[in-house]
Amino acid sequence: MSTMRSKVIRVWEVLDAKETAHSAYERVLARPTSLEVAKNTICLLLWLETIADVHILEDVSAMEVGGITLSRLVMEADALHNYLFHGQEALPEPLVGGIPAIKELCSSGRLVDFRFFKFHRDLVAHGLAVIRDTIAEVIFSDHLHTMLRQFEDEVHSLAPVMTSVPAPELTAPFVAIARTPPEDSRTAFVAFWEGHPLSTQDIINYFERLLGFRRCIKRVETEQPCAGQTPKHAVIVFLSAELREQVMFNETVVYYRINGYDMWVQVYKPPL
Structure with missing residues (x-):
């Protein structure tokens, strides 16, 4: 009996799929920017593309090299990357005013803000580490990209x-x-309307009792905000990826209305 084998992915296929990321990397380096800062920036933006329904890196590759927008974006992305991995008590100066350039780029203020990264710090750091240890090595290789371009030129020569x-x-x-980590494939991000958070039990009761999915949630964690703020972010970890798909009706983003308040839920699709 024959068995199904997973398709082997070649290095050139990764290069081709991530060509836009390499172009954005070259644009950031042209500012000029140090190699490490450029890599931190692109890794963060690559991760953001897994949760934002926009072509972030395509926008970055078209930004003006000497423009304020690109400069601000690089400062925010590098500072945020360092915070996620090394998180000092005192925020780096670029993050004191939030992350306006990143929010604008993502067009997703509902989900992406500094509080999002603070709350999901471990999860984001896991994703960034995976990117840095895998596809980043290919994306940042000028040698491999040069070889691919030479090969493509030969193929298309007259x-x-x-x-x-x-x-x-x-x-x-x-x-x-x-x-x-496998758990990330069972995870969904949650955002509440400002001032209208929902409790863990509200969320569990809604899915497991009102919608009738029975026991489908492993746990719900809700942001513990600073004084004067109400929770804006939460995360749901389902018992399985299949249950998450059922609860989300096979959609990537779903709005639910619970106790008269809207709750925005988006599945997390890990980079690898």
Whole structure:
């Protein structure tokens, strides 16, 4: 009996799929920017593309090199990246006023703000680490991108001398040595209307009793905001990815109305 085998992904396929990310990386470097800051910025924006329904990196690759927008974005992204991994008690100066450039780029103020990253800090850090340990190595390789462009030029030349064959580095299998924790594939982000948070029990009762999904939720965690604020963010971890899909009616984003208040829920799709 034959068995199904998963498709082998080649390095050149990752290069091709992430060409826009490399273009954005080159644009950030052209500011000029140090290699580490540029990598931090692109890794964060790559992760954001997994939760924002916009082509963030495409916008960045078209930004004016000497423009204020790109400069502000790089400062915010690098400071946020460092906060997520090293989080000092005192916020870095670029984050004191929030992350307006990142919010504008994502067009998702409902979900993406500094409080989102503060609350989901561990989850975001996991995702960034996976990106840095896997596809980032390919995205940031000028050598690999140069080889791919040369091969594409040969293929598209009018009079090729011989059949072009990509370099072994390009046809090598892409092996991801790191993965996002399995629980992240059962996770959904939650955002409340400002001033109208819902309790953990409200959320569980709504899905498991009112909607009739029975026991489908492993846990709900709600933001503990600063004095004078009400919770704006929460996270739901379902018992399985399949149950999450059922509860979300196979949609990526769903608005639910609970006790007269709206709750915005979006599935999390880990990078790998």
